[in-house]
Amino acid sequence: MSVTDPQPPAPDARTDAAQEALHDRIAADSLTTRRDYLRIVATVSGGLAVGGIGVASGILHRHGDSDGSPEIMKIADRIEPGESLAFRYPGDEDRAIAVRMDDGTLAGYSAVCTHLACAVLWRKERGSEGELYCPCHEGIFDARTGEVTAGPPPRGLPKVILIEQADGSVWAVGTARSGESLQEGYCRQRGQGSPLCARLEGTATETGGGTERSERT
Ligand code: FES
Secondary structure, eight states: OOEEEOOOOOOOOHHHHHHHHHHHHTTTTTSSSOOOEEEEEOOOOOTSSSSSSHHHTTOOOOOTTTOOOOOEEESSOOOOTEEEEEEEEETTTTTEEEOOOOOOEEEEEEBOTTTTBOOEEEETTSSOOOOETTTTTTEEEEEOOEEESSSSSOOOOOOOEEEEOSSEEEEEEEEOOTTOOOHHHHHHHHHOOHHHHHHHTTTSSSSOOOOOEEEEO
C-alpha cells in the first residue's frame, strides 16, 4: 500500500507538547536519557525542482548536499510493514520516500532518480524485499541500501536519517549523500560531538536501510 504525503495531525495540546518535547530532545542530541526507545533508520531527501540535466551533471544541488542541519520533522504517526510513504524532506520541494519492508526494516530514499530526476517508486511485489523503481529508463535501486542494481542511474539514492519513536512515530533528522554512510551524513550535519553521531558508528545503517535500536535503562 502506498501512502501519500502525510496530513497534518488534528490540533491536540498533549500531542503538540509531546512533539515539541521530542523535537527539543533530538535537537539537543540528548538521546541517552531514560525510558526512550529509538530506532535509527536510513532514508533520503528528494527535489523535483532540481533540473534533470543539472542533477545528472552534478552542477546543481543534489539531495543530501547540505552541510547545515536540516530541520527535524515528524513524517508519520507510523509506517506499517508493506507500506510506503511519500514525503518532502529536507525542503518543501524535496521529494522523498520511506518504505517498511515485511521484516520491519524501515528505509527511505530520495524519490528523485539520480539519472535524470524522474520520480522513483517502490514496487513492493518485486523480489523478496521489493525495489525502488524509476519508470523513465528502467532504473532500479536496492530497497535495503539504495544502491543501483540496474539501469542507467550513475549512483545510489541519497538517504534521510529517520528516528522511530516508541509510539511508532517516525521523524526525519538528517540526510546523507549517495555513497555516504548514515554516520558520515549525520555527523557532518550535526557535528562530531553529538551523542547520536558516535552511536551510529559501526551500526547496520552504514549503507542505509538498517536499523539501530537503543533502549534507555
Ligand atoms: S531518470 Fe531514472 S532511469 Fe533515467
